[in-house]
Amino acid sequence: MVISTTSSDMIRARLTGKRMSLANTLIAAALLLTLLSSIVILITLLADTLAKAIPVFESRGMSFVTSSLAPQAERAGILQGIMGSLALMGFVVVIAFPLGVAAAVYLEEYAPDTRMTRLVNANIRNLAGVPSIVYGILGLFLFVKVINGTFGFAEQISGRNLVAGGLTLAVLVLPIMIITTAEALRAVPQALREASMGVGATKWETIRHHVLPVAMPAILTGSVLTVARAFGETAPLLLAGAALSQYFATDQGAGFFDLIGNQSYTALPLVIYNFARQPDTEFVQLTAASIVVLLVMLLSVNALAIIARDRFERAS
Amino acid sequence: MTSDEKEIDTMTIDHAVREDIDLRELPDRPVLFDVTDLSVYYGDFQAVADVTLGIREHEITALIGPSGCGKSTVLRCFDRMNDLIEGARVEGTITYHGIDLYGADVDPVEVRRRIGMVFQKPNPFPKTIFENVAFGPRIAGWKGNYDDLVEETLTKAALWDEVKDKLSEPALALSGGQQQRLCIARAIATSPDVVLMDEPCSALDPIATLRIEQLMMDLKQDYTIIIVTHNMQQAARVSDRTAFFSVDVTDEGQRTGRLIEFDRTEMIFTNPTQKDTEDYITGRFG
Amino acid sequence: MTSDEKEIDTMTIDHAVREDIDLRELPDRPVLFDVTDLSVYYGDFQAVADVTLGIREHEITALIGPSGCGKSTVLRCFDRMNDLIEGARVEGTITYHGIDLYGADVDPVEVRRRIGMVFQKPNPFPKTIFENVAFGPRIAGWKGNYDDLVEETLTKAALWDEVKDKLSEPALALSGGQQQRLCIARAIATSPDVVLMDEPCSALDPIATLRIEQLMMDLKQDYTIIIVTHNMQQAARVSDRTAFFSVDVTDEGQRTGRLIEFDRTEMIFTNPTQKDTEDYITGRFG
């Protein structure tokens, strides 16, 4: 018998004398370093930007957030950018959210597993990977050229309006929204559906009473992250018509049709982009300050969504 | 109803010779499901072939057999749950109260309201205990006193005493065994006349398992129960009749489930007619 | 070796009066693990209290008991797998060949090389069959003929015939039962002297389960085996000695596992000394 012939001392010798593994420690340290540097980058970015922005906050407080665009650095504010961005997000939410959820529900819950469905699914995943600037082209083509051209509004309507931008961004986030939602739906255990169908619920009753409520927290946090991403998008709006402007007056009396019509709009990332190319060096600080505002808005929304998701995941 | 008079137990024909054996006879209850030449396909793959058997009212019928022999597949035919599976196709007939379950004008949703199902893993809705029980009747548009209904149902499911003070707590806070009893309560809340159970105890510990088995035996007063189980001992313990399935492997390696023997449970476990059954229950099978 | 001479089986003290009973005696093998007053905590929660038992060489020792009684917790103490769990803390002593397993200078990695582990769900690495078996020796820096090693190990695990022609196919292509045997092969490839198994059959169908049980009985020629199982029948079938654990619930609802009885398996299942054990095995426990 192997064991009884091995003396206890030999076994002790093998088991003990802990070998500190250098390789182990080194690898762990190196890996932690990579992770920390990613975070250091984020902090550097924030610090660098903040440093440049401080003069603005010192001299103007938050008033530049509440003022409108102006050609003069000392007067210029980003209110219109923020409002524009929020309005765009409104479009995104109103259009992409219901459409995305509905499409995902179809694909996850209804669609038979046919070639066609697989194709549609592949198509959506691919759309999610299409560079945003290509969506800009779509926006340019569709909302600026086709809608105007086709429907003959060219006379009254500049294509470069909020609707065009909003639709472009909505279309941009739609595939991501569908994927997020589909993932959330997939995470709902099949057992729950079977349970519901098993007591005689129809498909729609099952979805409405069980699947959607269970998936909703995940759908919502996913959507918030998606919308936040759209908030920071710049490139498609360059093509799809947000104003790169030093000044435009927002017409207080403008109605919905004015929005569709000639009302100009801009978005916060574009304001930043535009500030940065102004000759006045004070605009550089203003750019930094605007970036700080953008980051604070985005990162806090992101952080909230991420924390919410984390909570939700841990709860379930 | 003619199906009652019909001789359904084809597997017992060659038992006729030993009809004299004085086993405790089961009362001769009417046949509820009459399954004739049932075959189920998943796409091109024939999962189950030519199953013929009769499920009698107020009995517990167990389906046993090696993994992949099609127990779940057959079970899910009884409430048309297979409809939910892409590409699943059913041949042969299953009548229920004499009505062809797969008839053109039968609405599967309606079928499932009358035939409850309990699954392998306890799967309560992530709602309150109360709402779990009330859901089925609610969507069926039942008008009545829900408080009474829930109490009655939970009592039947041997759960009332344990949960009566926390009906509005989330069902997921219950233990596994309690959850499974809740699922049984949920299944019987719509007053089905059949409860199907697919390995209802395989996720439970032995104590919870015994409770569920007890419950099943209590429930057969009111319901007809069909249970799929991997656990021969369980089938032996709880069921009145047992259907033993096995797998035929063709030369091309296609594995098709077949009903080998269907008989009173004690016959299956003490003295099966088929060698395959004997080999399976004594562990000589591989 | 002193531990061999020591009386370890504290639970059998009050059996002394029936020492005359002519049960088939087990050979009196030396004690390999000597567990004394073992308590395990997860953070503040005491999962297991004051376990004292002795595991003998070349026996199969089964740990049984209701869910949550700490079977897995105790098992994982034997190869210090609990070290991997945040906040797990062990009190009392476990000696292995007389060496304190939790001694300051004991390297858990080395411990695990000598004490193999097989888990509930078959968990082969997503590599080839060959590489699964070769992994342990490889990382231990073993130099030798790997072909021979793999053949020998797989043969011991009763898998060689089934896989010899597909050693370089992915292990995940095997059936569940084959995967579990592969996991056993992997565990014994490093020539441990102990194999720990935590509910190794709970994910398998009855046929695969029986094969694994057979294998365990074959393996005890070469290894000492400790198995945790939910399945009393399984413990009854395969083990030489059985430790029955139960849960004490304090007034504050804290649930702590305790060793109730440790004895030869047939004693536990035919004639346990403790009422709790009797109640558990006869299903009178709740």
Place this chain on the structure above:
Amino acid sequence: MTMAPIDLRGDVARRTRERRVRWLFTAAAGVSVLISALIILALVEEAWQFLAKIDFAQFFENGWFPRRGRFQLLALVVHSLIVTSVAMAVAIPFGLGSAIYLSEYASPRLRRLLKPTLEVLAGVPSVVLGFFALQFITPNVVRGFFPGASSANFLAAGIGVGILIIPLVAAVSEDAMRAVPRSIREASYGLGAKRWHTALRVVLPAALSGVMAALILGVSRAIGETMVVALAAGLNGTMSFNPLDGGLTMTGAMANLAVGSDQVAGDVAAFQSLFFVGLVLFVITLALNVASERVVRRFRQRY
């Protein structure tokens, strides 16, 4: 039998409602197909006209100066590849390293702290990183090592893009690694493996398909990234292989065409080249996305 004859035909209103609901959802899913069709339509028509106008040989010579009728597509592709390579050189070690650390080394508490921070990094808009690349990375990092680098250069842009995709690579690979069941890790530890053995020889190979997919997605994202390169890589249309030079990438060229004074009414071919480059980009990223999907599907492990 005492039961009344039973009716299994079900409720007509209920079935009608089901049909309607289903139809609604189907229509919604149809929109995604419509979008793809429109994207292709938008790109193809003008791109086709562009192709009809120019000489094929132009793609390989003379730089990319669309307003001068010079369309060296090759330069854009080469520049895109340089930026992407730099980006991946940043993202692979940092992204993968972070992923391995998070999934294999970090304690749950640390992980709960670090992972969201990493994800927050993913929320930084590209326009911000563009300025960061231009105004911080170039002067402080690139010029620090290579004082002769152009004020707009591929290196800085690549680093910026790399930073942008670190969270993506990290998140997707970490997901893949965490999808490797705990039981497989335990198996490894159970055999006496050390942590790095387990991480690098068991978990990483097991998650390889997911990790590969993450990297391909990263490449796709890097190629498609616009604002960072538009801001930090400059406008030079002359082909250069030197990462310290600046120049137009495919996306940079498109952005530049988009913001120019002659965006709409300029040289017709120049305007149409925008669509053409868009199409090329679309096809490349499509291919990459399909590839990533294939990789995942082909090598997905069923544990």
Place this chain on the structure above:
Amino acid sequence: GGGGSGTTGSGAAETSGGSGSISISGSSTVEPISARVAQAFDAANGTATTVEGPGTGDGFAKFCAGETDISDASRSIKDSEAEDCTAAGVEYVELHIATDGITVMTNPSNEAVSCLTFGDLYALTGPESEGFGTWSAADGLAAEVGGTGGFPDADLYVVGPGEESGTYDTYVELVIEALAEERGAETASRADYEASTNDNVIVQGVEQNPTSLAWVGFAFYEENRDKVRAIAIDDGESGCVDPTNDTIASFEYPLSRPLFIYVNTSDLSGQTQDFVDYYLSDEGIAFVSEAGYVQLPAAELEETRAAWEAAKG
């Protein structure tokens, strides 16, 4: 509606229009002027004016499509653009409102270069200069095209606005076009210069590179006088002229260019009329210098006002 249209009144003119909108698009160069004027005008009148600066060409495209009321331009309308306007029935008036100077500049430390002729510029930045890596490499070409040459043997680092900008167009038109046509070369700058959409990046490039050569709008130079040094330009007639307000206003500085606004007169609303009135008023025109450009001499301003009065009819 008509309102007071004082061309010289103090304070922004009041119009009766109340809310309404004027849309201005076009040159990004002119945008800072129009933006300031619009800002003041809106503030006084409660109107909503939009000023965008996508570029001169883009501005004309919209203008001639009737989408805008006023188009800013850093060059005169091209024939093709004029045809579009005509085709769409858009009539307009061109108003010269300010002057800009394209400033050629280098790093303050690059003392070897202080004045360049058009020939020198052609040799350093023209189409034929492609590939010149040092200043002195352009010596030969400079000699050919009548430049002074004699450049230092230092790295040549050319930075400038991208081809999409009006500033680039103007530079090519003023400095390169004539010589290029004469020599049968392409009417464009060398391709291998470092281009940027962001003029601040150009300034930054010059600042960071001791032997750089760049051109930007005068306003950018003015903002960055401490970081860069302007190079005097010699068009061959006037001798070396430094860019200053005066030399630019008088077009003495060879790289001076007029800045215009084009006003749609076929669809002239009262508001637009009032806006232009205000633009050309003393108060309005003062924004030119605030925006960093050079005001017109009085005489020329009067010419512009006259042209406007005439157009109003």
Place this chain on the structure above:
Amino acid sequence: MVDQRSHFHSELAALEQTLLDVADRCERMVGLAVEALTTGDTDLCEEVFVADKAIDATYLDTHNRWLSMMARQQPMGGDLRLMSALLHVNVTLERMGDQCVNIANLARLSAGLPARDRIIEQIREMADLVRPMIRTAAEALVRRDADEARLLPAMDEPIDRINRLMYREVVDCAPDTRMLEWATHMMMAARALERIGDQSVDIGEQVAFLVTGEFQEFSEKGFVARASAD
């Protein structure tokens, strides 16, 4: 402590109850058979035969129930010991019934033959001793009382003694061949009663095993062996 297998346990209790009933019937059968034997009332024999048929039927049914429960319920521990004991008890009771039939048959054979009062008295005495044994065995089972079961060997003692000494009475009958024939029948009947006593002890042994988990013969079983020890 909730019984998680109440159905099984009630089934088990029912099985036990059946056997207790059988024991009761056996006891009464002993009375009937001995009555028939000692009074020559052969009508009573018929009753015994009928009762035995019933016991045989119950025996078979119980055996099948036992098998079925074994297969279906896989008892362990005390339940298993009870099952095993019940199987023994079932056989033993059936054999008791058979012994009663033997006595009844002997009664028929003996009818009309000259009898001898002393022997009849002894037979009666044996019957009076044996019937309480059956009752005691059944009670011990019901009460799970090993001590009560352990009384049985002592109760069996006098029966054995009477049985052992009876051959002397038989020999005394020798001169009258018909009476001798009758006497040998009586000896066989005594032997049957003695067996029933032994069988009661067997049941007692099963009870002791059931309760203690240890199986021990209460005493040497060979009736002659005990005789030699006497």
Place this chain on the structure above:
Amino acid sequence: MVDQRSHFHSELAALEQTLLDVADRCERMVGLAVEALTTGDTDLCEEVFVADKAIDATYLDTHNRWLSMMARQQPMGGDLRLMSALLHVNVTLERMGDQCVNIANLARLSAGLPARDRIIEQIREMADLVRPMIRTAAEALVRRDADEARLLPAMDEPIDRINRLMYREVVDCAPDTRMLEWATHMMMAARALERIGDQSVDIGEQVAFLVTGEFQEFSEKGFVARASAD
């Protein structure tokens, strides 16, 4: 078809083998005991007592093994029937051993008493008839041969007949009281042999049950009942 429970099945086979060995020993014990009885060689009695001790030990051990296997292996179907049959066989063989002890005891009691050749012959004949029955029963078990088992009642017939008629021989001894005492001993021995025959039939019944799954008594068991049918 691979046996997935070979350990259990070899354990089961071993159990069966033990009982077959016991049957073998019983058969030899019958020979020894009858030899002792008919030759008066009381030394042989000792051998019988020793053999019975061994059988008793085996009986207890087998019972415990049986219980342990029942608890541990939960046999079903044929295995369960075999287990149940083996439990019966175990008891039956132990009782056979006891009967041999009885005979041996009778041999000791009878030593020195006057004997009668006819009775001795009859006893020998019975022994010669009974020993093949034990062998047949064991063989039927080994071969799972119900037909062979069904031969046993017929083999039992002549034994019963001899037993039944023996009382006449006993009566013939009446005049000589010592011989009569001897004869009654012989009658008891004959009764013991007859019981061994019956027990062999019992084993045969268990074999038939094992093979067919149906339990049927081969015939009425009461020895006197059969007598009346005669």
